[in-house]
Amino acid sequence: MNKLDNILKQQMETFAPDAPNIWTGIAQGVQANAALQTAKVSKTIGSKLVITVLKIAAFIVIPAIVVVYFISNEKNNIVESPKVENRILSSNSNTEDKKTVETPKIASVNIENKALKINENKRAISNNNSSSNTSEKTSNEIFTISQLKISEQNSKTKSEKLMIVLNEKNNDNLYEEITENKEVEKIEENETRGDFLNSMNEAGIRIFPNVFTPNNDGIDDKYVIDLEGEKFYNLKIYNYNNELVFESEDKNNNWDGVNYKTGQACNSGTYFGILTYKLPNEDKNSTRMTKIKLIR
Amino acid sequence: MSQNISQELIDKCIQGQAKAQKQLYEFTVRQMYGICLRYCKNADDARDTMQEGYIRVFSKMKQFEGKGVLEAWMRRIFVNCALENIRVNKFYTETSDIAEEYNLGFENLTIDKMSQKEIMEIFQKLANGYRTVLNLFAIEGYSHAEIAEILGISEGTSKSQLARARGAFLKEYNKLKN
Numbered sequence: 001m002n003k004l005d006n007i008l009k010q011q012m013e014t015f016a017p018d019a020p021n022i023w024t025g026i027a028q029g030v031q032a033n034a035a036l037q038t039a040k041v042s043k044t045i046g047s048k049l050v051i052t053v054l055k056i057a058a059f060i061v062i063p064a065i066v067v068v069y070f071i072s073n074e075k076n077n078i079v080e081s082p083k084v085e086n087r088i089l090s091s092n093s094n095t096e097d098k099k100t101v102e103t104p105k106i107a108s109v110n111i112e113n114k115a116l117k118i119n120e121n122k123r124a125i126s127n128n129n130s131s132s133n134t135s136e137k138t139s140n141e142i143f144t145i146s147q148l149k150i151s152e153q154n155s156k157t158k159s160e161k162l163m164i165v166l167n168e169k170n171n172d173n174l175y176e177e178i179t180e181n182k183e184v185e186k187i188e189e190n191e192t193r194g195d196f197l198n199s200m201n202e203a204g205i206r207i208f209p210n211v212f213t214p215n216n217d218g219i220d221d222k223y224v225i226d227l228e229g230e231k232f233y234n235l236k237i238y239n240y241n242n243e244l245v246f247e248s249e250d251k252n253n254n255w256d257g258v259n260y261k262t263g264q265a266c267n268s269g270t271y272f273g274i275l276t277y278k279l280p281n282e283d284k285n286s287t288r289m290t291k292i293k294l295i296r
Numbered sequence: 297m298s299q300n301i302s303q304e305l306i307d308k309c310i311q312g313q314a315k316a317q318k319q320l321y322e323f324t325v326r327q328m329y330g331i332c333l334r335y336c337k338n339a340d341d342a343r344d345t346m347q348e349g350y351i352r353v354f355s356k357m358k359q360f361e362g363k364g365v366l367e368a369w370m371r372r373i374f375v376n377c378a379l380e381n382i383r384v385n386k387f388y389t390e391t392s393d394i395a396e397e398y399n400l401g402f403e404n405l406t407i408d409k410m411s412q413k414e415i416m417e418i419f420q421k422l423a424n425g426y427r428t429v430l431n432l433f434a435i436e437g438y439s440h441a442e443i444a445e446i447l448g449i450s451e452g453t454s455k456s457q458l459a460r461a462r463g464a465f466l467k468e469y470n471k472l473k474n
Contacts, residue, residue, distance in 0.1 A: 005434035019329035
């Protein structure tokens, strides 16, 4: 053993100088660390829950969508056939009176009955029309035909309305499906962004931005937290190895993506922001955290 | 220090009781600050290291489980904290080319007694790599194999660095005395 080593060991092993009081900092760090760990645990549990719920939801929703899709297709087919007929009818009725009287048979039962009633008159009308003789009888008959036309048109509009209603129903179903899908997407989005962001928003604090790009392009170059009227403010940003890369007690001093100890630019990746703050209407400090995605 | 730390206090600290943690902090803070000062370049770095060390101790205390002495366990954590902060590996690559001049002559220099203050004064003048290896080998009592593992260097590098560090220390001591 070297003599120097001996002296060093004897003197320095019990080296216990007066230490500065840093307990408040430690207590805060411990608190934040504990919160971070619970947040991590709850996050993993939460994400597992969300995934299982999503799986179950997918098993229910996907067959439901398939069934609804087929049903709606069938409905469309049913509705489409009278529509086509009606179109043929209307076009025919415009060109030839004769056919307008006959065609309602196909169109609807009511019209068919009426058409049967004036079936006998029909030929006379056509004869009269062809001979172009105007009498009271024919005029009456023409009137009935015009009435018939109107009723036919009504029935047509009715069927159209029915079709529209059915279509609307189908659309509603589709819309519901779409919104359901959107909700699922939203859940997934929240899951990937991290659950504790929401708690941040509940407290009335807007963290902006979650993703920030310190590449001096003028957009999201600094990590800005919007907090108003706070009594106490302390922001710490840790990397994934739990190394502090930024700390500030001044909310105007925003992180620009540089490790404040080494002065080196932090790599792209995920960072944890721990914000300790005290709002004017609160008695004690609150600690919140967020995940920050740094992209260069 | 040791007699003050009861198992009860440790259990309370593991449970996360702030009062117990503060008590433990008060019992140990001087020793731990000593460690931090020994490894760090200046008092500010030591302060930061100490804060990180305590946070790590309290958040990892469940892993202690009464294995060995709490003080030793804490020391190890603080040393690791300090080493992380000064990024030893980088400094070794920077200082490895320094000439062997330190080894010449100073080995025969006789030191009878040095105060803690003097040692600290010299320590703060030394390069990070030299200070670290002196701390680890002489004061902490790690073997070259252990140092090699801790710092991620070879055993040979550890030995040569220790020799140079001693030389550097003695040179600074010589400056101080004359």
